[in-house]
Amino acid sequence: LKIGERARTMGRRPAEFGKGFAVSRVFLPENVDPMTISSDEELLRRLRAGERNGPLDELARRHVGRVRSVIFSMVLDAADADDLAQETFCRAIRNIRSFRGASTFERWLVAIAVNTAQSFLSARARARSSPAAVLEKLPARASREPRDVLADSELGDAIRAALASLSPKLRTAIALTAIHEIPIAEAARMSRCPLPTFYWRLHRARALLQTKLAGYLKP
Amino acid sequence: MSDRLNDLLRAWRRTRELEPADADALARRVAASLAAEPDLDPRPVDRRRRTWAWLAAAAAVVIAVAGVAVRLLSREDVASLALLPDARLRASAAVFRGVEELFGDRCRWVVESPGDVQIGVSPADEADSPPLALRLVVISRPAGSSTWKVAWERTFLARSESSIDVADGDRRVCAWIYRLPDGLVAVDASLDVDLPAHIDSSESGILKPSTPRCVLELEAGGVTYRVLHAVQELGKGASS
Numbered sequence: 001l002k003i004g005e006r007a008r009t010m011g012r013r014p015a016e017f018g019k020g021f022a023v024s025r026v027f028l029p030e031n032v033d034p035m036t037i038s039s040d041e042e043l044l045r046r047l048r049a050g051e052r053n054g055p056l057d058e059l060a061r062r063h064v065g066r067v068r069s070v071i072f073s074m075v076l077d078a079a080d081a082d083d084l085a086q087e088t089f090c091r092a093i094r095n096i097r098s099f100r101g102a103s104t105f106e107r108w109l110v111a112i113a114v115n116t117a118q119s120f121l122s123a124r125a126r127a128r129s130s131p132a133a134v135l136e137k138l139p140a141r142a143s144r145e146p147r148d149v150l151a152d153s154e155l156g157d158a159i160r161a162a163l164a165s166l167s168p169k170l171r172t173a174i175a176l177t178a179i180h181e182i183p184i185a186e187a188a189r190m191s192r193c194p195l196p197t198f199y200w201r202l203h204r205a206r207a208l209l210q211t212k213l214a215g216y217l218k219p
Numbered sequence: 220m221s222d223r224l225n226d227l228l229r230a231w232r233r234t235r236e237l238e239p240a241d242a243d244a245l246a247r248r249v250a251a252s253l254a255a256e257p258d259l260d261p262r263p264v265d266r267r268r269r270t271w272a273w274l275a276a277a278a279a280v281v282i283a284v285a286g287v288a289v290r291l292l293s294r295e296d297v298a299s300l301a302l303l304p305d306a307r308l309r310a311s312a313a314v315f316r317g318v319e320e321l322f323g324d325r326c327r328w329v330v331e332s333p334g335d336v337q338i339g340v341s342p343a344d345e346a347d348s349p350p351l352a353l354r355l356v357v358i359s360r361p362a363g364s365s366t367w368k369v370a371w372e373r374t375f376l377a378r379s380e381s382s383i384d385v386a387d388g389d390r391r392v393c394a395w396i397y398r399l400p401d402g403l404v405a406v407d408a409s410l411d412v413d414l415p416a417h418i419d420s421s422e423s424g425i426l427k428p429s430t431p432r433c434v435l436e437l438e439a440g441g442v443t444y445r446v447l448h449a450v451q452e453l454g455k456g457a458s459s
Contacts, residue, residue: 056253061246068245069236082245089249093256122421159231167393169407169423178225179232197423200397200405207380210224217223 040105047096060089063106067113073175074117076164084120088113107186114176114190121168155216162212166205169193173201174209300369301356301431301447308352312453315350315376328377330385330392337385339377348379350453353396354431355410355446357418362441370414370444376453379404387412396450403427404450420446428452 040062043055067088072081092099092112099108163171169191176187188198210217237245303311315329318338328339357371375383379398384391387410394408409421416439426432431449438444 053250053254057250060249060253061243064246064249065237065242069232072235073232082248085245086249086252090252090256093253125421156231156234159227167407174228179228181229193423194425196399196425197405200399201407201423204380204382204395204397206224213224213227216227
């Protein structure tokens with residue numbers, strides 16, 4: 001991020017950047033002065049003081065992209081990711097009393113998102129829907145989100161197919177760490193998985209992806 | 220951890236992020252659903268309620284510890300059901316060797332079930348390692364009985380890093396095994412069977428060879444079921 005851009009992603013303290021999380025892009029309307037934007041802590045303080053819609057709207061606007069992106073990389077379906085992002089926020093707000101500030105609000109939200117997506121994946125597995133079936137349900141190429149050539153390319157499809165071929169547990173491990181750059185120990189806690197097991201899942205997922213994407217990984 | 224695979228995945232992630240207009244629409248949708256939530260009490264949990272919560276949690280821990288103690292006391296009863304006897308282990312090692320001779324290094328795994336054997340063959344490109352026997356066993360005991368019986372069992376013979384996904388009737392059984400440097404074995408196994416109670420278990424954990432672990436216990440129709448995972452060194456069975 002350039003300095004000017006960082007000013008427009010306010011709402012988090014500088015110390016919250018660079019802890020392994022990628023910085024979410026927050027798009028502000030042109031008439032909003034970044035210097036007047038409240039921090040998450042301030043929004044939560046206002047929420048606790050009884051103010052309702054303003055803080056909720058702002059928290060949703062600020063974090064929905066990040067939450068939805070994590071969920072999408074786990075479930076690989078745009079519509080499901082949208083629904084689960086909505087469910088994540090509802091769960092978070094219902095349980096907002098349990099947020100005590102031990103982590104940042106965004107990390108707390110992402111942990112709920114991981115839990116929500118894992119529950120969804122378990123239910124989908126019980127419904128006997130294989131990853132291949134999920135892929136078949138998807139359009140061959142997403143028409144909604146193409147940002148550059150990767151999204152509309154054979155490579156984009158290959159990456160999505162490779163991720164879909166992983167078991168949900170392996171996919172979660174690679175999604176949280178390699179894709180979303182969450183520190184491994186924290187990702188293991190979010191997945192409610194012992195650290196050695198999580199290391200193994202990550203190792204296994206990387207080995208499978210390197211095999212499936214070998215043709216694209218050559219220097 | 221930065222390498223070409225990570226770079227590729229992160230570039231892919233960026234292509235999948237919402238455009239600003241879509242993100243804004245989703246945020247509005249989320250905000251509308253939050254506004255529809257019943258009245259919230261967002262204050263942090265007060266100290267007295269937290270004390271009760273801690274007491275309840277402590278009680279739950281005591282109950283859980285008691286359950287584990289009971290389980291440990293009865294471990295000897297079930298270990299013999301979860302592990303292959305030496306003679307059977309030697310026979311399984313011979314089967315695995317024979318299949319490897321037949322298929323060369325393309326043999327990845329063998330799954331033994333009562334009356335059936337399935338063999339997985341694929342191009343082998345993974346490091347060679349001593350084979351392991353992974354046992355997935357469901358044992359059952361009617362209420363009031365002290366005797367456990369094997370209700371369902373499968374034995375996977377495979378090398379480390381093998382992923383096995385096989386049809387089992389109209390269901391599937393999946394397992395991954397990975398040998399850790401310290402001699403322990405990471406196991407991720409899923410089974411889904413009707414015995415007639417429906418057993419749906421998907422568990423991950425670290426196992427010490429020849430030490431079974433109970434990963435699930437449930438009661439249905441007056442019968443208690445336990446799902447056991449166990450790994451054994453197949454090489455040792457072959458050499459003894």
